[in-house]
Amino acid sequence: MNLASQNNICIQCGLCCNGTLFNWANIEPNEVIDELFPTEIIKIDKREKSVFSLPCQFLNNCVCTIYTSESPKRPLICAKFKCKLLQKYEANQITYSESITLIKKTKELAQKNDKLINGTFPELKELSTSKKIKALKNKLEVANNQAEFRKQFGKILLSSFTFEHWRKKNFVVNQKK
Numbered sequence: 001m002n003l004a005s006q007n008n009i010c011i012q013c014g015l016c017c018n019g020t021l022f023n024w025a026n027i028e029p030n031e032v033i034d035e036l037f038p039t040e041i042i043k044i045d046k047r048e049k050s051v052f053s054l055p056c057q058f059l060n061n062c063v064c065t066i067y068t069s070e071s072p073k074r075p076l077i078c079a080k081f082k083c084k085l086l087q088k089y090e091a092n093q094i095t096y097s098e099s100i101t102l103i104k105k106t107k108e109l110a111q112k113n114d115k116l117i118n119g120t121f122p123e124l125k126e127l128s129t130s131k132k133i134k135a136l137k138n139k140l141e142v143a144n145n146q147a148e149f150r151k152q153f154g155k156i157l158l159s160s161f162t163f164e165h166w167r168k169k170n171f172v173v174n175q176k177k
């Protein structure tokens with residue numbers, strides 16, 4: 001989440017912190033972590049990189065609660081990260097109101113997809129949108145009969161893959177949070 005400019009679209013969004021776009025955020029190598037950011041939430045992932053899990057515990061109503069303009073309390077990635085939408089907004093390729101409409105639409109699509117998954121797989125209810133989709137894909141991967149799984153849960157898979165495409169198209173850039 002980037003909070004640098006006035007009229008910032010990020011404080012209406014929070015999608016890169018709340019687990020809709022990503023499961024994890026990276027801590028940079030040799031990064032000095034502020035004491036307000038508890039080091040026990042930092043884990044080492046399969047790639048041997050330091051990460052912390054999303055949704056982030058410091059997000060409150062789309063606002064990062066450990067950020068102030070005077071102090072770099074957030075991990076570096078949080079200050080640096082700019083999604084595709086934010087980059088387009090800062091380059092005046094999309095207006096404020098179009099950006100907010102796109103953010104709202106994304107939240108609606110995520111909620112709709114969450115509801116579909118929760119209805120069929122209640123054990124995934126507590127997971128964020130991104131983790132739910134990952135868990136659904138894992139279920140497909142380990143299914144004894146993948147063709148049958150696709151047939152049985154086609155509607156949910158289609159909705160999840162469509163949402164993934166939407167998320168990539170509108171938000172995800174190569175720089176991975």
Ligand code: SF4
Binds near residue numbers: 009010011015081
């Ligand atoms: S997803 Fe983009 S617009 Fe939304 S909070 Fe993150 S950087 Fe800002």
Ligand code: SF4
Binds near residue numbers: 017056059060
């Ligand atoms: S520390 Fe702040 S900016 Fe970083 S993921 Fe958490 S809520 Fe978002």
